[in-house]
Amino acid sequence: MTEMKRRTFLRAAGGAAALGTLGFPALVLGAARRVVVVGGGVGGCTAAKYLRKLDPSLAVTLIDPQAAYTSCFMSNEVLSGERTLESLTFGYDRLRAHGVQLVQDWAVGIDPDKQQVITQGGNRFDYDACVVSPGVDFKxxxxxxxxxxxxxxxxxxxxxxxxxxxxxxxxxxxxxxxxxxxxxxxxxxxxxxxxxxxxxxxxxxxxxxxxxxxxxxxxxxxxxxxxxxxxxxxxxxxxxxxxxxxxxxxxxxxxxxxxxxxxxxxxxxxxxxxxxxxxxxxxxxxxKAGKIAFAADLVEGDWCPVDKGTFESSRHPGIYVLGDASSAEKMPKSAYAANSQAKVAVAAIIARFRNQEPGDPTFVNTCYSIVGEDFGISVAAVYSLDSDTNTIEPIPGSGGVSPTNASPEIREREVSYAHSWFKNVINDMME
Ligand SMILES: Cc1cc2nc3c(=O)[nH]c(=O)nc-3n(C[C@H](O)[C@H](O)[C@H](O)COP(=O)(O)OP(=O)(O)OC[C@H]3O[C@@H](n4cnc5c(N)ncnc54)[C@H](O)[C@@H]3O)c2cc1C
Missing domain, CATH: 3.50.50.60 (FAD/NAD(P)-binding domain)
Structure with a gap:
């Protein structure tokens, strides 16, 4: 990524003001900082990829028990016969190409004092910052x-x-x-x-x-x-x-x-x-939040409270909880939300490593649904943080649902937007 593109990203993710220039982090910091990411879904992959893209000196390890990610989004189309499960399954090779180290294992605990993630296989991974994006579990x-x-x-x-x-x-x-x-x-x-x-x-x-x-x-x-x-x-x-x-x-x-x-x-x-x-x-x-969030004492009630300006856990500093597992009102629990939150957390982690203040975040969510052949609908919003209440609020006029009684052309177009959104979010997670 060029210097200019990095700044553009950070501005979008809300961290530009905090990060300033981004050259030669290893020279500034000395030894490489380690970030361990738990969960190779939307939040985890996006965070791992952008950490490496924004600061190639970081040692980023992603832990997930699966060899490949199978996306829930678009999986309803498998039920109608519109697509196969294979078309939703993506290996982690593209993340490896970004220099992310992949570990195929379950995280079973996090020791916030020693700053280590512990896996079922008995390994411990040291971290300077830890990202947790394990999705949901059932009640x-x-x-x-x-x-x-x-x-x-x-x-x-x-x-x-x-x-x-x-x-x-x-x-x-x-x-x-x-x-x-x-x-x-x-x-x-x-x-x-x-x-x-x-x-x-x-x-x-x-x-x-x-x-x-x-x-x-x-x-x-x-x-x-x-x-x-x-x-x-x-x-x-x-x-x-x-x-x-x-x-x-x-x-x-x-x-x-x-x-x-x-x-x-x-x-x-x-x-x-x-x-x-x-x-x-x-x-x-x-x-409720995924099991590891409970094991790592990150949960209050059913979900993980976070500082919504950074997605750092309110319970354990240095651990950033993203996506479905986090309490991110008023954002929905969606892939787009997890992707957007990951970018805010990445900007905050890099700012922290540089002893800088994180910037003011903005977030985006769009969610398409395919109701039938050539019949798509959507909801979209851009959000900003109300830091007084630690609430993520939709910016008035920034989105809304697609129009009712829209023309057949608009409904058909929303289906093609849904499919291109899917490709874009997968690419943004991994490519
Ligand atoms: C049917 C369906 C349709 C959907 N459609 C849409 C849509 O159209 N648009 C949209 O924006 N969202 C959609 N979503 C929601 C979207 O899938 C989730 O919101 C999104 O995947 C959340 O990302 P995440 O990173 O929080 O969790 P996930 O993407 O679920 O990833 C969690 C990852 O963590 C791993 N993990 C869990 N526990 C551990 C552990 N202990 N150690 C290591 N790894 C662990 C899992 O293996 C998994 O890979 C849909 C969901 C469903 C079910």
Whole structure:
């Protein structure tokens, strides 16, 4: 990266004022600083790549148990048959080319006094700064009768893209014509707020082509959801929503959509008002920060509190928690948010290494959802930090949802924007 490009990046990420000139860090600092990154998803990859790009003297180690990253974003398209899981899977070689050292292992603890990350394989990695971006874990206890084994074998959550995505896809294909798909959507906050509704849409699209008498019911623990007006507009236009023959039905919490228990043998969900039986059942449980965040004492409640100007943990200095695991209100838990937060944290880490103050951050989020063939919708915002309240606030007028009753050309264009956004974010993480 040229000097000028580095400055442009830092300005965008909010660190330009703090960093000033960026030449010859090794000469200024002496020995190479070590940054250990836990989690090779969106936040972790983006942080590792940009740390190396902005300061090639840094020794950056990324720890993740997987040999490749499989993106959840766009994984709903696997369910409709629009894409393969392979098209979502990316090896870490491109990060190696940036000089990032890859370690394939689980992080099981972080010792903030010794400044070490400990792995399941028994190794300890010294750090001067540590980045933690492990994503989410599930609150299994929320739905009695549901657990990790049942999810793996019979009733997938498919909220991590991988074998469960294929299991759900196979179950949809094996479902009889006229079958009933039940999706259980969780309470906020959770990874990808519009995701369950995009999933229902993609499954409805599959059924429309292959099992037109099928029905998709969303049982919701909430009374409202992200981009609801746009989704319902799409469902009305594409799937007969609101009519007796609708392919999709949404049951809000107030209407009895909240479920407490699963009978896995009969695939019956016990609700507060009535029970629901499905031929295919997909339960997306409520969520909390990934396990390592709890093991490393980074969590308060369900998520990791951070200084939102830097994403440094409020509990343990020198550890930066990004992405889904962090408390980053009012940003949603999205890939774009994790990518944006990673850049702010990178700027802050490099500023800290240079004994400089971090700058004022800005953040970006855009989230596309594909409701049906040639029917895309989106929400976008640019955010700034209110440092008095440590809240990330959308800048008024900076975004919003895409227009209702837009022309077919606009809806079609949003699908192509969604696909190009996907390529761009993967490239920005790794390329
Ligand atoms: C169906 C679906 C659709 C989505 N669609 C979109 C979308 O269209 N747009 C959008 O912006 N977002 C979307 N998202 C959300 C997006 O996937 C997440 O918000 C994003 O991946 C968060 O990044 P992250 O770095 O926090 O976590 P992740 O990307 O989940 O990465 C976490 C990584 O940490 C690793 N890890 C976990 N524990 C450990 C440990 N102990 N040691 C080492 N490594 C560990 C994991 O292996 C993983 O690689 C979608 C999500 C789903 C489920």
């Amino acid at each position: 299994w206890e929320a739905i009695a009768g549901y657990d990790a084994q049942i999810a793996n074998e019979r009733i997938p959550h498919a909220w991590f893209a991988g074998p469960q995505t294929l299991l759900l896809r196979n179950q949809l294909q094996a479902m009889p014509e006229g079958g009933h798909v039940v999706i259980v959507a969780p309470l906020n906050p959770f990874k990808c707020p519009p995701g369950p509704y995009e999933r229902a849409s993609q499954i409805a699209m599959y059924c429309q082509h292959h099992k037109p008498r099928a029905k998709v019911t969303i049982l919701d623990a909430k009374d409202a959801f992200s981009k609801q007006g746009l989704y319902m507009e799409g469902w009305r236009k594409l799937y007969g929503y609101g009519t007796d023959n609708s392919l999709i039905e949404w049951v809000s919490a107030a209407a009895g959509g909240a479920v407490e228990e699963l009978d896995p043998d009969t695939r019956t969900l016990v609700g507060l008002v009535e029970d629901f039986q499905g031929d295919v059942v997909n339960i997306i449980p409520p969520q």
